[in-house]
Amino acid sequence: MASPDFSHLYTTLAQQGQARPGLHRWLARLPEQLSRALSPQRHPEFHGWWQRIEQLPQLSTAEYDLNQDALYAGAGQTAAGPLSDAEKKRITGLLDNLHPWRKGPFLLHDTKIDTEWRSDWKWQRVAPHLSDLRGRLILDVGGGSGYHAWRMAGAGAALTLCIDPSPRYFAQFEAVKKLLGPQLCEQVYHLPLGIEDVPEQLEAFDSVFSMGVLYHRRSPIDHLLDLKACLRSGGELVLETLVVEGGAQQVLLPQDRYAAMRNVWFLPSVAALSLWLERAGFADVRCVDLNRTTTEEQRSTDWMRFQSLADFLDPEDPSRTREGYPAPLRAVMIARKP
Numbered sequence: 001m002a003s004p005d006f007s008h009l010y011t012t013l014a015q016q017g018q019a020r021p022g023l024h025r026w027l028a029r030l031p032e033q034l035s036r037a038l039s040p041q042r043h044p045e046f047h048g049w050w051q052r053i054e055q056l057p058q059l060s061t062a063e064y065d066l067n068q069d070a071l072y073a074g075a076g077q078t079a080a081g082p083l084s085d086a087e088k089k090r091i092t093g094l095l096d097n098l099h100p101w102r103k104g105p106f107l108l109h110d111t112k113i114d115t116e117w118r119s120d121w122k123w124q125r126v127a128p129h130l131s132d133l134r135g136r137l138i139l140d141v142g143g144g145s146g147y148h149a150w151r152m153a154g155a156g157a158a159l160t161l162c163i164d165p166s167p168r169y170f171a172q173f174e175a176v177k178k179l180l181g182p183q184l185c186e187q188v189y190h191l192p193l194g195i196e197d198v199p200e201q202l203e204a205f206d207s208v209f210s211m212g213v214l215y216h217r218r219s220p221i222d223h224l225l226d227l228k229a230c231l232r233s234g235g236e237l238v239l240e241t242l243v244v245e246g247g248a249q250q251v252l253l254p255q256d257r258y259a260a261m262r263n264v265w266f267l268p269s270v271a272a273l274s275l276w277l278e279r280a281g282f283a284d285v286r287c288v289d290l291n292r293t294t295t296e297e298q299r300s301t302d303w304m305r306f307q308s309l310a311d312f313l314d315p316e317d318p319s320r321t322r323e324g325y326p327a328p329l330r331a332v333m334i335a336r337k338p
Contacts, residue, residue, distance in 0.1 A: 004170075006030075010030070012186055012189075022201070022202035023202075023204050025199050034191065037165070037167070037192045037197075038167060046171065049097075050171060052097050052175070053171060053174050055094055056094055056175060057076065057083060058079075059078060059178070059181045060079055062075060062180060063181075064183070067151075070104070070105040070106055071104070071107065071151075073106075073107070073179050074109055074110070076181070083109055088109050091109055094175070095111055098172050098175060100116065100304040101113050101145070101172065101304055102117055102144060103116075103145050103148070105120065113303050115147075115301065116299065116304035116308055118296070119148060125332060126238060126289070127151075129289070130236070130334075133157045134155070134157070134158075136206040137157070137205050137207075138152050138205060138206065138207045138208070138209065139205040139230050140163070141208065142194075142210060143163065143211075144162075145173050146169070146172075146176065146188070148162075149162035153184070153188045159189075160189070161188075161189050161191065161205075162189070162190045162191070163191045163195065163197070165194040166192065169190070173190035177190075195226050203232055204230065205232065207235060208230050208236075210223070210227055210238070210239050211239070211241075212240060215242045215264050216264065220276065221276060224276060224280035224282070228280060231337040232337070233338065234336065234338075236334065237277075237282060237335045239277070239333040240331070241273070242328055243268060243269060243329055243330065244267045244268070245269060245329070246269040248272050249272065250269040250271070250272055251266055251268045251272050252266070252267040252268075252325065253265065254323065259309070259313070259321045259328060260307070260311070270331050273287075273331065273333060282338075283337075284335060286333070286334055288333070290332075291332075292329050293327070293330055295309050295310045295313075313327055
């Protein structure tokens, strides 16, 4: 079995590292990190997922659009000519074998991947408040299978690097990338790594996104400090997380689970989160969106056939989780590294 090829990424980081030395430091340790992250001993299931990706057609050209709500790839051409109906059907089957698909949606050569999350809705809430992404180097922390990373590239980012430790998400990203065609091979990358794998005081990125991550961290202030360390001076943090209503001292610490999730630790109020960001050294902190998650935005589909938000709310009172906590409320915070 062939292995994932990171050579384009290494070349890109070496080039960018001339002006951003932190990237050179990361590049020195990155091959060993990636070898460990995808080792058969650690993730034996990855072999099967990678086989599916290798069976996808090798495209010579394809149309693509990163600015559609459902990221689009079509009119694919192989060396033998346009994709046949049989090949398109095979694509659907191979992609389904990478189930569950949580972040999207995608429309790839007639295959509509209706993901659990309408991630396009979140992007519509976030995008109007961002600094101009054109020419920026961006780090998307905990970006799942990379839907938002592609949208950042569509907005003009020079380099978008998505990190998420799940090898399944990495496989899904690579499948999408292959079907988008060869034109994007040096613009968007995914690494099956976590924020803890990023070298300290990297100070390399113009924008850092952390969406849907903070409430999973046992030490949220440390996470904010880690994000700040990835940014260049003047860089922008985009933070999206679960919050609760209340004043500056209001923080919810679930006793066991929150909306059936075990790994939820701290849900601050917007005022408390603003204070956390300021204590972490950020400036110009502001909340640009506050939105109650609905069962239309997060739900079970044919591409994510497990339980979803509707199953985690109180059936008698959907304003509460089934544990009795306030139903998911999400805030988008933007801040600047001085």
